[in-house]
Amino acid sequence: MRISKEPEVRKREIADNAMRLFCEKGYEATSMKDIARAVHVVPGLCYNYFKSKYELYEYALTLYAEECISPIIEILQRDEESLNVYYQKIVDAFIRNDGKEKYHDFFHKDGNQLFHKQLEIKMNDKVQPYIKEFIVRLNRNGQLNVKDPESISKFIVYGQSPIINDDSLTAEEKADKVISVINLLLN
Incomplete structure (x- = not known):
């Protein structure tokens, strides 16, 4: 049937x-x-x-990347009263989801580093414009004074990857390290 x-x-x-x-x-x-x-x-x-199998993999990769970053994008698009509120909401979302993603086992399986790099690139490429717009919006609101939102957003997004992907750290340690570096860049 x-x-x-x-x-x-x-x-x-x-x-x-x-x-x-x-x-x-x-x-x-x-x-x-x-x-x-x-x-x-x-x-x-x-x-x-x-x-092809590769086209199927690309589709799954894109879906997964979008699912992983969607909670962060939702937070970035809100209007919150302070940068610290954004940080806390992003950290909470990250800690809540880290390691529990749908295809986590595949992308973090030993020997699948190339696949994981592809995921990392896809996620970073998708989230970077949202980070840039977030910085531009906070500049307009007077919460930030970042001279080059494009470069800073790229540095934040692509620079955090080695920390986020360091499996020797807990989710909390990863979040603390990333937030402290972002604070240095934005202040």
Whole structure:
């Protein structure tokens, strides 16, 4: 019996199963046939949504990056009374979600450093414009006086990655280190 699903629901189902298999078997060892079997569909249906395994991976990577950064973006777009309130809300969101993300096991699996770097780049590229706009908005409101929001936002976003990805630190330690560096840059 064939079960019809909305295209976005089906794409997501395929991506979720692919990422689970990539984590279990490895990206190279997983075929589109394996993914189709896990979704209980014929391989042609997977190819109907994705031209290749890599395109499927790119889709899952983009979804995951957006899910990881969406709580931060939501906070950055709010109007809060002080920079410290933003910091606290971002830290709380980070600590609440760190290590609990949907595809965390795949991207943090030993041997998947290249995949993790791709995720890091995708997330940083997506969040940087929001950080820049945040700085510009706080400049306009008189909360900051940053002369070059573009450069500072890039430095903040791309500079925090080694700290955020340091698994020897707790989420709290990561947050403390990143916030202290951001404070230095913004003040």
